[in-house]
Amino acid sequence: MRAQTIYIPKDAAAVSVGADDVAAAIATEAERRRLSVEIVRTGSRGLLWLEPLVEVSLPEGRVAYGPVSVADVPSLFDTGFLSAANHRLALGFTEEIPYLKNQERLTFARCGVIDPLSVDDYLAHGGMAGVKRARDMTPAEICAEVRESGLRGRGGAGFPTGIKWQTVLDADADQKFICCNADEGDSGTFADRMIMEGDPFALIEGMTIAAFAVGATQGYIYVRSEYPHAIATLREAIAIAERKGWLGDGLHGTDREFHLDVRVGAGAYICGEETSMLESLEGRRGQVRSKPPLPALEGLFGQPTVVNNVLSLTTVPVILAKGADFYRDLGVGRSRGTQPFQLAGNVKRGGLVEKAFGVTLHDLLYEFGGGTATGRPIRAVQTGGPLGAYVPPSLFDTPEDYEAFAAQDALVGHGGIVVFDDSVDMAKQARFALEFCALESCGKCTPCRIGSQRGVEVMDRIIAGDRRNENLALLNDLCELLTDGSLCAMGGLTPLPVQSALKHFPEDFGLARPTEKIAS
Amino acid sequence: MSGRAMWSEERASSLISNHQDQRGALLPMLHALQEEFGCIEDAAIRLLAKTLNLSRAEVHGVVSFYHDFRRTRAGRHVIKICRAEACQAMGAESLIEHAQRHLSTDLGTTTTDDAFTLEAVYCLGNCALSPAIMIDAQLHGRVDAARFNALVGVYGKDQ
Numbered sequence: 001m002r003a004q005t006i007y008i009p010k011d012a013a014a015v016s017v018g019a020d021d022v023a024a025a026i027a028t029e030a031e032r033r034r035l036s037v038e039i040v041r042t043g044s045r046g047l048l049w050l051e052p053l054v055e056v057s058l059p060e061g062r063v064a065y066g067p068v069s070v071a072d073v074p075s076l077f078d079t080g081f082l083s084a085a086n087h088r089l090a091l092g093f094t095e096e097i098p099y100l101k102n103q104e105r106l107t108f109a110r111c112g113v114i115d116p117l118s119v120d121d122y123l124a125h126g127g128m129a130g131v132k133r134a135r136d137m138t139p140a141e142i143c144a145e146v147r148e149s150g151l152r153g154r155g156g157a158g159f160p161t162g163i164k165w166q167t168v169l170d171a172d173a174d175q176k177f178i179c180c181n182a183d184e185g186d187s188g189t190f191a192d193r194m195i196m197e198g199d200p201f202a203l204i205e206g207m208t209i210a211a212f213a214v215g216a217t218q219g220y221i222y223v224r225s226e227y228p229h230a231i232a233t234l235r236e237a238i239a240i241a242e243r244k245g246w247l248g249d250g251l252h253g254t255d256r257e258f259h260l261d262v263r264v265g266a267g268a269y270i271c272g273e274e275t276s277m278l279e280s281l282e283g284r285r286g287q288v289r290s291k292p293p294l295p296a297l298e299g300l301f302g303q304p305t306v307v308n309n310v311l312s313l314t315t316v317p318v319i320l321a322k323g324a325d326f327y328r329d330l331g332v333g334r335s336r337g338t339q340p341f342q343l344a345g346n347v348k349r350g351g352l353v354e355k356a357f358g359v360t361l362h363d364l365l366y367e368f369g370g371g372t373a374t375g376r377p378i379r380a381v382q383t384g385g386p387l388g389a390y391v392p393p394s395l396f397d398t399p400e401d402y403e404a405f406a407a408q409d410a411l412v413g414h415g416g417i418v419v420f421d422d423s424v425d426m427a428k429q430a431r432f433a434l435e436f437c438a439l440e441s442c443g444k445c446t447p448c449r450i451g452s453q454r455g456v457e458v459m460d461r462i463i464a465g466d467r468r469n470e471n472l473a474l475l476n477d478l479c480e481l482l483t484d485g486s487l488c489a490m491g492g493l494t495p496l497p498v499q500s501a502l503k504h505f506p507e508d509f510g511l512a513r514p515t516e517k518i519a520s
Numbered sequence: 521m522s523g524r525a526m527w528s529e530e531r532a533s534s535l536i537s538n539h540q541d542q543r544g545a546l547l548p549m550l551h552a553l554q555e556e557f558g559c560i561e562d563a564a565i566r567l568l569a570k571t572l573n574l575s576r577a578e579v580h581g582v583v584s585f586y587h588d589f590r591r592t593r594a595g596r597h598v599i600k601i602c603r604a605e606a607c608q609a610m611g612a613e614s615l616i617e618h619a620q621r622h623l624s625t626d627l628g629t630t631t632t633d634d635a636f637t638l639e640a641v642y643c644l645g646n647c648a649l650s651p652a653i654m655i656d657a658q659l660h661g662r663v664d665a666a667r668f669n670a671l672v673g674v675y676g677k678d679q
Contacts (some may be wrong), residue, residue: 013646016661048648157667185643187604193645225551226644227590228657261542264551267587269642283572284584301543343648345609350648373610382605386642418606418647432608436642442585 004082009112011044011197012229013190018069019052025073026054033077043198046352046377046503047099055094056082064094097366099368102357104330104338105354107315108191111205117236119244124200129247129254130317134209135252139169139356142213145197146316148324150336155181155272156384157412157489158402161247161316164306168214169297171304178210178219179281179300179307183265183272186385188344188416192310196223199314200237204246206313209320211258219260222277223389225267234262269440273488274307276442287442288488306365309414311340332358335401335412336397343369345418346378355400362396364417376421380505382429384413386436387493389500390426409500412492426505431459433497441490448491451482454520468510471504500512523556524593527563531556536571546582550589558593594637596632597675599623600654603640606647609674611664615651616640618665622672635676 008023009015009520023039047053050066054076063084065076073088079085091097114121134142147162168176180203184192196203207219223231238260239245249257268286272274275289278300299305315337319327327337335357341364343350348370355364365371365378372378380390389410393399398404399408405412422431434455443446455478462472479495486492507513525531529559533554539545546568555563560583569576584591601619603612616627623631623638630637646652649661653668655675 012659013649013661016646017649018654052650187643188606188647189643190645190647226641226654229659263547265586266547266551266589267641268585279543280547282542283582285582287585318561345606345647345650347648352648386605411673416606416647418609420609424609429605429608432605436604440642 003036003143006037006082007042007055007057007062008039008052009044009198010041010229011021011051011112011194012227013194013231013288014044014051014053017051017067021070021075022054022068023050025070025078029073029077035077035082036438037082042114043111043116044194045094045100046108047097047349048351049349050091053094056084058084060093062094062212064091065089065096066091075127076122090251094331099349099353100486102333103354104356106327106338107121107202107311107340108199108352108354110202111195111316114199116198116200116233117240117242119201122199126321127201127317128205130320131205131208131212131246131252133320134212135254139213139215140166142209142320142411143169144212145320145324147325150324150331150334151312151315151319151321151327152260152335152402153309154311154315154414156186156411158412161308161312161483164296164308165210165213168216168304168306171297174218174305175218175303176214177300177303177305178207178214178216179274179277179305180207180219180221180310180313181272181274181277181307182221182223182227182230182310183277185226185269185272185312186387186414186416188382188418189342189385189414190344191340191342193227193230193424194352195310195314196227197233200234201246201316202317203234203310204237204241206316207260208246208251209316210308210313212229212256214304214306216218216306216367217257217259219258220281221262222265222271222281223262224265224271231264232511238262241440248511261277268363270442270488270490273490275488277307278305285442287444288490290487311414313372330356332399332401339401339412339415341415341417343417344417346374346418346421346466347370349374357401358399360397360399361391361417363397364400365419369419372419372421374421374423375421378419379424380423380426380429380501382418382420382497384411385416385418386433387411387489387496388413389496390429390504391500392504394504409496411496426501426508427459427463430498430501430509431456431463433494433501434459435493437490445485445487445491447482447485448494451478451485451491452494454478455482455494462509465510471512472509475502476492498514523554524558524596525556526618527557527561529563529567532564532567536567540571546574546579547586550583554589559590561591566603590646595634597635597656598637599672600640600641600644601627602640602644602646602650602652602654604643604647606643607650609650612651614665615653615668619668622665622669636672663672
């Protein structure tokens with residue numbers, strides 16, 4: 001009898017709620033019952049509230065059960081889950097679960113589906129189609145393809161990727177580098193981690209295409225130390241890719257070379273900023289560099305360097321495989337293609353939602369997210385990480401679009417959405433934003449290093465009700481200084497959460513709401 | 521669990537030499553040393569400075585910049601509790617209070633029996649399953665007070 005395939009994630013989030021134990025329990029139970037099963041450990045589908053999600057392969061497709069605990073395993077076997085049981089945890093066909101069915105998965109198409117380190121799985125699911133096309137194109141053609149796709153950096157700043165590549169291509173140098181910024185430190189984001197663990201060859205393929213596009217011979221993936229699972233998976237994937245001739249000298253049957261290494265960060269949020277990351281890669285304190293020169297011209301070790309985020313690079317293969325038009329036809333305005341959004345915090349159905357730009361916050365929060373985990377009303381969401389604005393329900397109809405968000409003084413950023421219910425104290429959140437800046441500032445420029453510390457003190461006085469109006473004026477003054485005077489986004493954007501909290505939730509700062517003023 | 525070997529100049533030199541050919545090798549070297557010896561001691565700083573032709577102040581500056589590097593050893597297990605916004609939204613602050621009470625120790629310090637060092641961390645990438653903690657390299661999601669106590673009980677048994 002042929003062994004039946006059972007898929008169980010080994011993604012860190014799934015493991016954090018017991019996926020390893022469930023996999024072991026299923027293996028033991030199958031053996032006890034003399035059933036022939038093969039357990040494949042995948043990445044996560046991103047339906048994180050259902051983790052550990054167990055899938056069984058049937059001729060008609062995969063059926064899902066979740067969230068499965070060790071205690072559920074005997075009853076799953078009793079009800080015959082290997083042939084689609086009517087178990088209380090049964091979710092039907094995985095692909096038909098609305099949360100997944102209603103997404104537009106390009107970057108994450110394979111994540112949760114394949115064994116992340118299986119070369120055969122990767123190839124069978126469209127892997128390496130992009131690099132094979134790129135191999136036969138000129139560097140300028142690859143840059144043009146990426147530019148025409150409309151891909152903008154998914155790390156947060158949204159700079160057009162193709163233009164960045166073209167700048168590196170046009171630079172004259174003996175050596176060029178590709179640096180993948182995998183220091184995803186924003187609270188509420190986990191897309192990089194998920195894809196590095198669930199589809200690492202996609203990142204390798206994307207970086208290889210970038211190397212072909214600009215003529216780089218060496219790449220680095222700078223991963224934050226908080227992601228040990230991702231680091232281990234990437235290192236294994238790179239070793240496999242080297243053996244397959246997908247990296248190294250003469251890769252993919254060409255006469256070119258591209259070497260790839262993983263470098264581990266050391267717990268500094270600021271190293272997510274591109275120039276800080278370069279300093280860190282060079283073995284120094286991760287302090288920002290002033291720009292110009294742009295890293296594209298003088299980056300790592302002074303050489304022209306492509307610095308891209310994990311999601312930008314893992315999206316490149318599908319663009320090359322399916323063509324620029326395919327990607328550009330999705331999205332709205334100047335925000336083209338899809339963005340992996342991450343629903344986090346106090347949300348009923350937290351997870352990863354890849355949708356074309358233009359989806360509203362409302363749909364993400366309610367259609368996908370199902371409201372809060374606590375069942376109380378949503379009071380605020382923070383989008384774009386700890387330097388992003390707090391958005392009130394009155395703005396939930398804003399479409400996810402870089403420009404539409406900017407018009408509301410908010411950030412799409414890395415696609416993180418952190419949900420808070422009505423028990424949140426927005427003055428405390430504003431204080432936290434400044435405290436975080438004080439803790440994580442690289443210290444190079446004074447507004448950020450000292451302004452953040454003064455900001456915490458001013459917030460403490462406001463919260464204590466000490467000369468509130470004077471201190472609020474001082475807070476606004478400080479925010480203006482941080483915005484205008486900081487070297488990088490750390491100090492420059494910290495005022496965003498502070499001022500958005502103050503603007504939309506003035507009552508938490510001891511002020512009357514503007515509408516209430518009119519009413520009285 | 522981070523390493524607990526006694527300092528050995530010979531061993532340290534051999535770990536450093538594994539990274540000698542890398543460009544910008546200081547961070548990989550520091551990680552390797554801390555993994556082996558549990559912290560970056562003065563002797564390690566002297567050795568790195570000599571090897572990389574840097575001043576001791578420069579090496580010290582790098583060690584002190586990054587949150588990961590320690591100058592003194594941690595307890596046998598390091599518990600990192602995420603205190604970033606997504607975890608805050610699900611009660612991370614009260615979990616931290618509970619952890620401090622349960623272990624009778626403050627954030628940034630080690631329990632008197634040397635079993636646990638408790639630290640705050642800002643995002644473990646488990647934001648949809650918050651609050652999250654990491655014990656050594658193992659991530660745990662949806663941690664409430666009862667689950668915290670159970671996990672501490674399991675790890676506390678290792679000596």
